[in-house]
Amino acid sequence: MAVRERAEAVLRRLAGEHARLREDQWRAIEALVVDQRRVLCVQRTGWGKSAVYFVATALLRAGGTVEGGGTVEGGGAGPTVIVSPLLALMRNQVEAAARAGIQARTINSANLDEWDEIAAEIQAGTVDVLLISPERLNNPDFRDSVLPRLAATTGLLVVDEAHCVSDWGHDFRPDYRRLRTFLAGLPERTPVLATTATANQRVTDDVAEQLNTGNAQGDVGDALVLRGPLDRASLRLAVLDLPSAAHRLGWLADHLDQLPGSGIIYTLTVAAAGETAEFLRSRGYAVAAYTGQSDDAERRAAEQDLLDNKIKALVATSALGMGFDKPDLGFVAHLGAPPSPIAYYQQVGRAGRAVEHAEVLLLPGVEDQAIWRYFASLAFPPEDQVRSVLRALLPDRPLSTPALEPIVDLRRTRLELMLKVLDVDGAVRRVRGGWLATGEPWHYDEARLRRVAQARTAEQEAMREYAATGDCRMEFLRRCLDDPEAVPCGRCDNCAGAQYDTAVSAPALAAAQAWLGRTGVDIAPKKLWPTGLEAVGVPLRGKIAPSEQALPGRALGRLSDLGWGGRLRALVAPEASDGVIPDDVAAAMVELLRDWSRGADPWPARPVAVVAIGSRTRPRLVHSLAERIATVGRLPLLGEVTAHDGPSGGGPRGNSAQRVRTLHDAFVVPAPLADALAGLAGPVLLVDDVVDSGWTMTMVSRLLRRSGAPAVLPLALAVAG
Template identity: 55%
Template sequence: MTAQDTTAPLRERAETALRALVGREDATLREDQWAAVEALVEGRRRALVVERTGWGKSAVYFVATALLRAGAADFPPAGPTVIISPLLALMRDQISAASRAGIRAVTINSANVTEWDEVHAAIAAGEVDVLLCSPERLNNPAFRDEVLPKLAASAGLVVVDEAHCISDWGHDFRPDYRRIRTLLAELPDGIPVLATTATANSRVSADVAEQLGVRRVSAEADGVLVLRGSLDRPSLHLAVVQLENQAARVAWLGQQLPRWGGSGIIYTLTVAAAETVAEQMRSSGHAVSSYTGQTDPGERERLEADLKENRVKALVATSALGMGFDKPDLAFVVHLGAPSSPIAYYQQVGRAGRAVDRADVILLPGAEDEDIWAYFGSLGFPPEVSVRETLAALAEGGTMSTARLETQVELRRNRLETMLKVLDVDGAVRRVRGGWEATGEAWAYDRERYDRVATARIEEQQAMLRYIGLEPDSCRMAYLREQLDDPDLTDGWRCERCDLCGGTDLDTAVDEAAVSQVREALERPGVEVTPRRQWPTGLDTLGLDLRGKIAEDERALPGRAVARLDGLGWSVPLRELLEPRQSAAGEVAVPDDDGEHGDREASGGRDGLLPAVLRRPVEQVLRDWAGELRTGEGSPGVDGVVVIASATRPQLMDHLARGVAHILQVPLVAAVAPEPDRPPGRHDVNSAQRLAGVHRRLGLDISQAALAGLPGRSVVLVDDLTDSGWTLTVAARLLRQAGASAVYPFVLAQR
């Protein structure tokens, strides 16, 4: 830590630290920044700061850290600051900023596992001024039990960054964040706490305060300082561009990119869309890359650096590139597809225009947005019966890993893990070495709260639709500020910068030749279907003798799908055919991937002939693929077609299979069919449960003559939709065990 004159007035010392942090000799603290620093350092109070992106919230905790660590005549030097921060990108930027001010900052996160012992030793030796850790670290057993108690006892300041993540009313709720409440409750008296966020309306702010142990957000009597400032962003020029289809939107974006100076971010709602749009932009000559939750951590860091150094025009990203990414001169943010709430939208566009006079913020909504919202909304907190089932399994079975627990309950891995984190925070379960264990504590299912949250989600979606369709005499920034309960917003205020106020005038005409070119690219069907190679663990508890790697002579080979359901292009008619629609009750039924599609009327799927619009892409994929199979090394081509029969869409599957056989000019030789006396499988169960259901239900339906002729032959296995991949895996195994030399899956869509 850089030495300070501890006899100088506190504000003078604070602004000296600020100048070292930002590298400018003329820098001074805003009045609210100073109020927060003073409350933390002199008053040792708790503070909640809700201010816009770029306001300087990180300056508050780094300046406070410098002062607390240096000490003064009336208080000794304090221990290190603990910053709980949600994203690796944010941590990297914060460490860089801290080093400029002579603050020794380190991080513990999933990307630096090999450095943890070294970091722990440095903390113990007093060589660390700031420790940044992810909220997930708070529940790592070793960190929670061995490192965290010492930090809590010796910390000089605790910072909760992006504190809206604490609130399940917020747009980015993370169960691990609620664990912070326990940490704060165990802090000794006199350790100051700072919570910061840029995206919290009054309801979220109140909930954050509650989670932090604060009874009221304006509770001066509780020693809590609450600072809420204006959320206007004078550099942002907001606009909505409504175009008739995906091809037009992507073509318009390709035309517009060269018109912007600088670089920016293009947000999409799904991974597949991000990858497709990035590929299309590159094919049009633009320097762009995709950035999603599936991007390798090392590659993410490289891509962030490329954007900061303007080596790319844009990153096409999902929300994985969000909170905390710091590029002050970001020139534009475009959304291809609308986020599900104005608060989430404000958070993402807040990345732009922090150190430039103008940044364009453009939303290109799509007709498919609401379907995507509905799908993600269906992944919420499980019903009470599933929670009780999990608690009972842990109570009976003792400590279980997540993989082992999967075999005992009917929840998918991600949903199960999220639920366990909530139960851990609530005290019903505890994460230990080796997995999870029940605590035996009583637990109540807060149905009323979950119902309120679900209702709030729907209200936020409607608010986003209203933003898209604002009347011409409205103001987009005023609407966003209103949604965030901006205390400084006055009646009749207009930003004079958005498309409705006359401050943004975009040419929305799209060159027809460009649209045709994009449409041709988007409508180029065909994605690879990768076969499963490993059985889930714990299948013995479900009565299945399957473990380890799937034998090479029992598994499928790589297959093909027309498109991904979450992508662009052919995903639209495929979703119309296969995807559910939200019922009047607000429930979402999601079809399974094995012909076990449940109630078609409830889910919105339909039986019948393959729609004419999908026949051409099916034929194109098959003809291209058949050529590859014939010319591939060691591949004899295809000898026959096998269909995965469906009890709910029999006509569609029969028509599809016969069409595939006709195109490939081979016979339809057999079916893999569900046993009629077994009920359809559920879509929302985990991998092991799903596999067990499929394994018990499917069997080979083949004549004796065809069975005798199967050995040594290769077949195409036809289904409509693949999600978990277990239906294709089990069906391929049945065929390989019956003698087939190769099984190539073909499906209409991959989720």
């Protein structure tokens, strides 16, 4: 039977009796199965990229001689290995493979107890497809014991969401760069398929170049790039310009039931996802929140409820991202704009894959750019910080990430990201127990990092232009992705007129304003000292003594909140001028204290005095807040705890070990304050502007407790993040 006929037969098992291969799908399958080539497919969401690799897998696994199109050599290829970014996508793929009679298994952090069983099945030849996450490629045990054997027997390698390979892409992941090692270890003429829906020409060229790593196919040449038009005929794009977060939530409360089917509401932060989901539930909607902080069981349950149409919407951060496949998704709404039109195209592409019409709505906010700046600040660190880590690492004794934290002032997630990049570059190596220096020379490519940063800035500007443009919105997105066939869609709000107006009913707006006006965020007390402090001369380790701990505290709101976030950011932003606490914020703080005393989880005892933490950057703000609270509560303001060289400034965002090292012995309790503390019979309210890492509050509370305070209740305007 001709290869194409066999391919069509597999497709029908996968997608139904009426399914037929697109021409570029067949070109990809033929290149993989007949020519054993490397192929990059840049095709719109819903085009059928997964059909290409499942059909190719079935043909390669069957093996044997075929007629009318070439030869599949041998008695059948080894298993297909699919590198896929998220667990949700893996679960979808396993189910899809089963429909085509393909046995698929996955190795990931959620099924550690199945690894040995799966390895045995691979050895026995009963697994057709193995799905792994990119992070698995640099797990020491997997990399050293499983990966070489797997690479040597792989029949087809698939790199899903391949734009993650490129640091020019909107969702670069250093672990994906480990694919170079995998590619170099493949047997000669092993076919490779990379797929993505979101790659402009620069990313496409970068991925294609990396795809050719170890490519020794002689006359076959470089990777075949199949790039198709990126229009999504089912999507109707629109932007709704609303004046405040309350208006945006109120609009959703008024209109969510008018949106077709079930869908996704994306938010930019975890806090916004939680607030939005809670508010919509309070208005009678069945919705669920989905963030990177949700545990795996919660995410699975939320995904399944959306798949089964048991809920109207999943309120999600980008943690959902590429990892969800619901062909009949009826709408995607964004509360806040992503920082890139390419990322936006990728997210809205989840909708309308198997329905005639789907609504795509962007509700941008004035706070979006501040959130973009925060995420941009997490980019690759400056050279001096990188070099300090390289100097600290040894070639023969691994150091863990916590052990490195006292050495370099980077938060753990950013430090781990940097180490992964250095690992890919060959400067360090991850082993059991931590990281080793390789001794290989390493170059800090400042010029490239600067160009990537400039590209990110340009993407942010393009996203602002998308929200403001009067031209076709789909054409705009397609041009951002360098689609040469981009033309006006005829469907978006600019082409065909607005489908939805921006009116918000008075009841919905009032409910949203009341919801967002709620006060109170918990400040959890620290109970453990960071690891490795003794190595930098700080004699603290293990548990913080209960007699030196703070009690649970409260803040007015988070800087990332939809409600108080904007107001608080205006007060404490680096460029904000210092001044007396505004009346509306002071009144909210008094309301917060009232709720704290009477709520479901009240303070253990009423405070008997107020103490402020001196601030270099906002001394008037903090002092006036403490003064106002003392006056309203009829409490004595005992004074301020200050740093030895003057009022504290809070310092830049860094890791816990660095914060404790900096803060240890930095503060002093003036003698009059110490005398006043010694005679107290109840807790002290300790007032500050922003709680970021939480270590300033912890260290000052410890100092007050050691100076005689019976208990300390932390109180702040805001919690960062």
